[in-house]
Amino acid sequence: MADPIPLRPRARLAARSAVIVGGGIGGLTSAIALQRAGLAVQVVERARKLREVGAGLQLSPNATRILRDLGLLDKLEQVAVAPRALEVRDGRKGTVLARAEYAPAVARFGAPFLVVHRADLQNLLAEAAQEEGCGITLGAELVTVEPTTGGVRAVVRQGEALQAHGGDILVGADGVRSAVRAHVCPGVSPVFAQRIAYRATIHAPPGHPPDVRLYLGPNAHLVVYPVKGGAMLNLVAIVHDTRPVTHWNAPGNNEDVRRAFGSWAPHVRELLEQVPHFLCWGLYDIAPLPRWSHGRITLTGDAAHAMMPFLAQGASQAIEDAVGLEQALRQESEPEAALGAYEDARRTRTARIQNDARRNGNIYHLSGPVRLARDLVIRRTGQRLLDRYDWIYAA
Numbered sequence: 415m416a417d418p419i420p421l422r423p424r425a426r427l428a429a430r431s432a433v434i435v436g437g438g439i440g441g442l443t444s445a446i447a448l449q450r451a452g453l454a455v456q457v458v459e460r461a462r463k464l465r466e467v468g469a470g471l472q473l474s475p476n477a478t479r480i481l482r483d484l485g486l487l488d489k490l491e492q493v494a495v496a497p498r499a500l501e502v503r504d505g506r507k508g509t510v511l512a513r514a515e516y517a518p519a520v521a522r523f524g525a526p527f528l529v530v531h532r533a534d535l536q537n538l539l540a541e542a543a544q545e546e547g548c549g550i551t552l553g554a555e556l557v558t559v560e561p562t563t564g565g566v567r568a569v570v571r572q573g574e575a576l577q578a579h580g581g582d583i584l585v586g587a588d589g590v591r592s593a594v595r596a597h598v599c600p601g602v603s604p605v606f607a608q609r610i611a612y613r614a615t616i617h618a619p620p621g622h623p624p625d626v627r628l629y630l631g632p633n634a635h636l637v638v639y640p641v642k643g644g645a646m647l648n649l650v651a652i653v654h655d656t657r658p659v660t661h662w663n664a665p666g667n668n669e670d671v672r673r674a675f676g677s678w679a680p681h682v683r684e685l686l687e688q689v690p691h692f693l694c695w696g697l698y699d700i701a702p703l704p705r706w707s708h709g710r711i712t713l714t715g716d717a718a719h720a721m722m723p724f725l726a727q728g729a730s731q732a733i734e735d736a737v738g739l740e741q742a743l744r745q746e747s748e749p750e751a752a753l754g755a756y757e758d759a760r761r762t763r764t765a766r767i768q769n770d771a772r773r774n775g776n777i778y779h780l781s782g783p784v785r786l787a788r789d790l791v792i793r794r795t796g797q798r799l800l801d802r803y804d805w806i807y808a809a
């Protein structure tokens with residue numbers, strides 16, 4: 415009997431198999447993109463259950479366009495909200511400084527802005543990865559990465575046992591505290607950014623508008639937007655704090671939040687009062703890395719370019735990385751050359767976004783007379799608020 419005709423163009427790819435360390439948004443999107451390109455993909459994830467925390471995520475057209483190309487946008491739109499406008503408000507007075515409708519930008523970029531609960535996006539990605547045939551091993555924590563003859567492998571601890579998962583390439587999608595990063599850029603550690611993020615979701619008050627609201631105040635800001643089809647509101651309160659916090663998704667102290675926002679507009683305080691328990695994240699920053707790859711190992715998502723959340727681009731950039739890596743593997747014939755081409759294509763853009771996000775954080779938290787100057791500029795910008803990020807959304 416003749417050999418079956420392969421359905422996928424494996425022979426043209428620079429690699430036939432990949433091990434991905436980390437099953438977050440970056441790791442799962444890469445898994446889908448690479449498996450669809452014809453690689454056999456194995457994801458190893460430390461968590462015993464794939465579950466994203468109870469918080470929201472903004473996705474811009476540069477990411478939703480890719481999710482559409484991967485055939486996932488229809489399902490995503492069933493659980494996400496397409497917000498109507500971005501409003502920037504004075505946190506203390508509660509008044510609108512500027513309002514930009516999303517519709518013109520959606521028309522310009524041909525893909526939507528969406529706000530979604532992280533768990534909804536992660537479930538959708540995990541389901542799609544498994545449908546594509548990716549293996550996902552849960553409860554598997556990376557111990558080390560080793561070269562093999564003609565490849566590379568991840569040694570993981572699963573309970574008491576050590577297991578090895580080998581492939582032609584290994585992708586570190588293991589987040590801001592990446593263990594894979596040490597094999598690419600030894601000695602690089604994330605630095606506490608003197609900011610703490612308190613996050614929560616609450617039931618949306620009746621008639622709450624489907625907008626993304628950004629409230630600015632001295633040393634703090636608050637982002638509010640709907641998730642779960644508009645039934646819930648996602649709140650992200652970011653405060654300046656010099657006390658190093660190593661927590662990641664730990665219970666936050668509601669009193670700290672009340673104190674930080676004590677002199678803000680009554681309707682803002684009322685929203686914060688409705689939160690039974692905040693979860694709290696210390697924000698950690700990393701300067702753009704000098705390289706993302708070493709041999710057959712590469713990095714993606716926060717492992718490669720952890721950024722401050724003040725441009726809402728971390729996950730969207732992880733999604734862009736996935737197709738960047740897939741395209742490089744199609745275009746080059748050797749794994750090392752493909753990983754080099756991938757990082758060459760991605761590093762300048764993500765470094766610029768990292769720097770702009772950091773700068774936004776400083777602008778958001780201004781106090782004194784410079785704050786008034788900032789507000790004047792925002793007022794004058796009005797509907798053009800989103801235009802300055804065309805270079806991000808158009809990609």
Ligand SMILES: Cc1cc2nc3c(=O)[nH]c(=O)nc-3n(C[C@H](O)[C@H](O)[C@H](O)COP(=O)(O)OP(=O)(O)OC[C@H]3O[C@@H](n4cnc5c(N)ncnc54)[C@H](O)[C@@H]3O)c2cc1C
Nearest residue numbers: 436438439440460472556588589715716726727728729730
């Ligand atoms: C407050 C806040 C708000 C944000 N808002 C937005 C937003 O609106 N829009 C946006 O695009 N981005 C936003 N981001 C950024 C976004 O959350 C991240 O950039 C994104 O989640 C990164 O995805 P990732 O897959 O690279 O990493 P992660 O989501 O961190 O996933 C890493 C995975 O690797 C696993 N892992 C870690 N170590 C190991 C190991 N040793 N062995 C095995 N597995 C391991 C982890 O369990 C995890 O599942 C925000 C971030 C914060 C903190």
